[in-house]
Amino acid sequence: MQPPSPTIQARMDVGHRFGEEARKLFPEGIMVEAEFWDRDGALAETAQCFDDSAGSVLFEAAFLHRDTFLRCDVLRKVSAADWELWEVKSVKSPSALHILDLAIQTYVVAICLNELPRQQSIVKAGIIHFGVSDSTFAWTDLTKQVNDLRSEVEQLITNGITIRELEAAPQISIGKHCFRPYRCPFLGSACR
Numbered sequence: 001m002q003p004p005s006p007t008i009q010a011r012m013d014v015g016h017r018f019g020e021e022a023r024k025l026f027p028e029g030i031m032v033e034a035e036f037w038d039r040d041g042a043l044a045e046t047a048q049c050f051d052d053s054a055g056s057v058l059f060e061a062a063f064l065h066r067d068t069f070l071r072c073d074v075l076r077k078v079s080a081a082d083w084e085l086w087e088v089k090s091v092k093s094p095s096a097l098h099i100l101d102l103a104i105q106t107y108v109v110a111i112c113l114n115e116l117p118r119q120q121s122i123v124k125a126g127i128i129h130f131g132v133s134d135s136t137f138a139w140t141d142l143t144k145q146v147n148d149l150r151s152e153v154e155q156l157i158t159n160g161i162t163i164r165e166l167e168a169a170p171q172i173s174i175g176k177h178c179f180r181p182y183r184c185p186f187l188g189s190a191c192r
């Protein structure tokens with residue numbers, strides 16, 4: 001895989017700094033420390049946090065449902081069985097893609113929480129982003145929007161599993177889909 005371009009790297013650096021600042025909004029927060037590539041470790045560490053009822057805020061908690069693995073920026077417990085899920089984005093206003101990303105997270109996390117011995121649920125989902133200036137934060141509640149995308153998320157996950165189980169890669173030419181929303185990492189190597 002090619003390293004990110006200087007422009008993309010600079011954008012990622014801004015995102016990381018913004019994420020670190022956003023975490024300071026939750027001084028009680030507990031970080032799931034497993035590395036991004038350590039899927040089993042992250043799941044086990046997250047499960048341990050629920051077992052221990054540790055903290056009311058988790059950073060980078062990991063969840064898995066129907067082969068969809070993800071980690072949440074901020075999961076905040078607001079009552080005995082209710083959680084809020086907050087994604088952190090270094091943007092002025094969330095895009096449709098951010099909302100779809102949040103909808104996938106909300107769908108997967110809600111199902112996983114519902115399967116815990118003591119059922120729990122997601123009551124609010126939203127994005128923390130830049131406020132009026134780059135040193136302030138805005139919180140946008142997107143609960144209704146992500147709930148409205150539930151059937152689309154179910155279909156996306158089903159499609160992903162169907163494609164993964166094909167015996168041969170689908171014959172698709174290079175096109176706009178290779179660049180949007182992100183440049184595909186296979187472009188230039190497996191696909192030319």
Ligand code: SF4
Binds near residue numbers: 173174178
């Ligand atoms: S470059 Fe990526 S998105 Fe484009 S056809 Fe190849 S695998 Fe698909």
